[in-house]
Amino acid sequence: MSTTAVPTTAVPTASGSGSAATDKFKGHRVSSDTSPERAAAIYKDVLTKLSEVIYQHEVTYDEYRVLKQWLINVGEGGEWPLWLDVFLEHFVEDSNSRIFTGTKGSIEGPYYVPDAPNLGAKGTMPMREDEKGTLLVFKGQVRDLDGAGIEGATVELWHADSDGYYSQFDDGLGIPEWNLRGTFSTDVEGGFEITTIQPAPYQIPHDGPTGEFIASYDGHPWRPAHLHLKVTAPGKRLITTQLYFQGGEWVEDDVAGAVKPELILAPEPGADGVDEVVYDFVLDPVSEARYVA
Ligand code: DHB
Ligand code: FE
Numbered sequence: 001m002s003t004t005a006v007p008t009t010a011v012p013t014a015s016g017s018g019s020a021a022t023d024k025f026k027g028h029r030v031s032s033d034t035s036p037e038r039a040a041a042i043y044k045d046v047l048t049k050l051s052e053v054i055y056q057h058e059v060t061y062d063e064y065r066v067l068k069q070w071l072i073n074v075g076e077g078g079e080w081p082l083w084l085d086v087f088l089e090h091f092v093e094d095s096n097s098r099i100f101t102g103t104k105g106s107i108e109g110p111y112y113v114p115d116a117p118n119l120g121a122k123g124t125m126p127m128r129e130d131e132k133g134t135l136l137v138f139k140g141q142v143r144d145l146d147g148a149g150i151e152g153a154t155v156e157l158w159h160a161d162s163d164g165y166y167s168q169f170d171d172g173l174g175i176p177e178w179n180l181r182g183t184f185s186t187d188v189e190g191g192f193e194i195t196t197i198q199p200a201p202y203q204i205p206h207d208g209p210t211g212e213f214i215a216s217y218d219g220h221p222w223r224p225a226h227l228h229l230k231v232t233a234p235g236k237r238l239i240t241t242q243l244y245f246q247g248g249e250w251v252e253d254d255v256a257g258a259v260k261p262e263l264i265l266a267p268e269p270g271a272d273g274v275d276e277v278v279y280d281f282v283l284d285p286v287s288e289a290r291y292v293a
Helices: 014-026 036-057 061-076 080-087 089-097 209-216
Strands: 122-124 135-144 154-159 181-185 191-197 226-232 239-245 275-278 281-283
Touching (some): 014 080, 226 281
Antiparallel strands (some): 135 191, 226 239
16 A cells, blocks of 8 residues: 655744744843842742642642643743743733833734844835735824824834744744844834735644643634734833734634733725724833832
8 A cells, every 4th residue: 555645734833933932032131130039929929829729629649740741841842932922921011011001012922033124214024025915004103191203213013924924933934034024213203104914813833732731721822913013212111012903813812812902903995905004102201110019
């Protein structure tokens, strides 16, 4: 009997894109000026909450060993950036942003890369000649809390392509390095205008331990289509956020819990038939307030 090779469509694996995200993250220095007292209080509370869960469910020794094996597997597969940014980051973001009045933030996720090409106030995102997807003109103004436009504000945009894949985390698919990643600087009125394509919903790679975790509670791995942004200006608080598309699949049921009603776009065809949307960003001043009581 002979077997016929079944052609497969290459997709990024969890360990491929997870390891790339792990390596990028390890390349940055991370530090925090947390006092030893505050750190001790946090660690103690984490252990107390965990112990409560163990007693509440009378977690067995076998279950403890399964957990231990799973934690080891997540690390070995390089999947911690995937798992953490889906299941924990939104709590950190939401808890930290409640005191601010400017544009709402959302999670950064594992796929930000600094220093994307600078394209001025008005430009087209780097994309392949045959980039698939519906064009989108995304424009707006960056303002301070008093409503004044901010000249020279920085708007960084990155997003997935219409297959849901990110450049630099594509597990060898060959997407160009800076594809669908750009940096813009606002004009004298604080304005920017970006031409891009509309991204597709994103499926977190679920062929590894993050996927096992999702299957264990009968969940799904989908995030709604989204644009990632970082917006800042001198003396202003940097906002990291995401924008979603009204009526899009998974907007009501994001695996990463990162959708907020203020962050939903409703593009409409413009005069030339190309979808357009205006979204303005409002930046808080830099604040000394570090911890929310
Ligand atoms: C993940 C990917 C994203 O694009 C995102 O915005 C958030 C999380 C992830 O795979 O973990
Ligand atoms: Fe994303």
